[in-house]
Amino acid sequence: MNRRSFLKSTAITAGMLSFYPSLEQLKASDAKDFPLLDLHVHTTNNFSVERVLQLGKERGVRFGIVDHPAPWALKDDNDLRKYIEHLKNYPVYIGLQPTYPGWTKNYSSELLSQVDYILMDPQMVPQGNGNTWQIWEYDTYIEDTDDFMKRYMDYSLQILNNEPINIFAWPLFLPVCIAKDYNKLWTEERMQALINAAKKRNIAFEINDMSHTPHEEFILKAKAEGIKFAFGSDSRNENVGRLSYCKRIAQKCNLTKDDFYVPTMHH
Numbered sequence: 001m002n003r004r005s006f007l008k009s010t011a012i013t014a015g016m017l018s019f020y021p022s023l024e025q026l027k028a029s030d031a032k033d034f035p036l037l038d039l040h041v042h043t044t045n046n047f048s049v050e051r052v053l054q055l056g057k058e059r060g061v062r063f064g065i066v067d068h069p070a071p072w073a074l075k076d077d078n079d080l081r082k083y084i085e086h087l088k089n090y091p092v093y094i095g096l097q098p099t100y101p102g103w104t105k106n107y108s109s110e111l112l113s114q115v116d117y118i119l120m121d122p123q124m125v126p127q128g129n130g131n132t133w134q135i136w137e138y139d140t141y142i143e144d145t146d147d148f149m150k151r152y153m154d155y156s157l158q159i160l161n162n163e164p165i166n167i168f169a170w171p172l173f174l175p176v177c178i179a180k181d182y183n184k185l186w187t188e189e190r191m192q193a194l195i196n197a198a199k200k201r202n203i204a205f206e207i208n209d210m211s212h213t214p215h216e217e218f219i220l221k222a223k224a225e226g227i228k229f230a231f232g233s234d235s236r237n238e239n240v241g242r243l244s245y246c247k248r249i250a251q252k253c254n255l256t257k258d259d260f261y262v263p264t265m266h267h
């Protein structure tokens with residue numbers, strides 16, 4: 001019996017608690033042997049780091065904040081420097097979420113070395129004709145599933161093999177129109193290719209709380225290869241740190257703290 005459940009049962013015996021435990025008490029009584037760390041959090045003009053930290057306190061979760069090193073967000077060194085200096089004031093991991101291969105050449109290595117971790121997803125898949133699928137959009141149009149899967153795998157492997165990342169985000173997520181075929185499309189061979197590539201470069205897989213991916217089978221395969229995991233809500237609202245799918249599947253897969261990637265904080 002751990003300390004918390006001991007205290008709780010003592011309290012119940014002593015009649016200090018009502019018969020039915022509150023939702024909070026039920027949550028607190030879940031035996032967890034892994035860190036509650038949400039490494040995929042965005043802030044906005046209306047959703048500040050202060051608010052993120054307040055929610056973290058209530059939910060017992062720590063955070064990593066990310067922003068995009070891209071023309072529409074952190075467009076250059078100046079923006080990146082301001083971003084890092086701002087976040088250094090808070091007890092959060094400082095992360096980046098690049099959106100296209102080769103992005104590092106637009107930033108100085110001195111600044112990039114001050115970032116605690118880099119997370120990248122394969123959600124902007126090149127179609128081969130100059131266009132990209134943005135596969136999080138519900139109206140993503142797939143004409144030929146086999147062709148899409150081939151290009152999706154190629155792009156995923158390009159990121160896993162070449163980009164300087166710590167976390168591969170949104171693994172195994174599929175566009176809505178083909179999502180019903182998840183178990184058929186994620187063949188043994190495809191899953192193994194992603195796992196081999198991540199293993200070779202010591203890249204962790206995100207367990208994504210928004211999309212409920214990846215599934216148990218993939219997590220267990222990756223875990224067996226010694227690959228680490230990171231929880232990610234990819235939220236910019238009150239959903240930060242809720243982590244309901246993450247916690248549930250991590251418990252089901254018996255993940256422990258050694259199975260998790262934790263960045264090094266530079267500040």
Ligand SMILES: [Zn+2]
Pocket residue numbers: 040042066097234
């Ligand atoms: Zn994101």
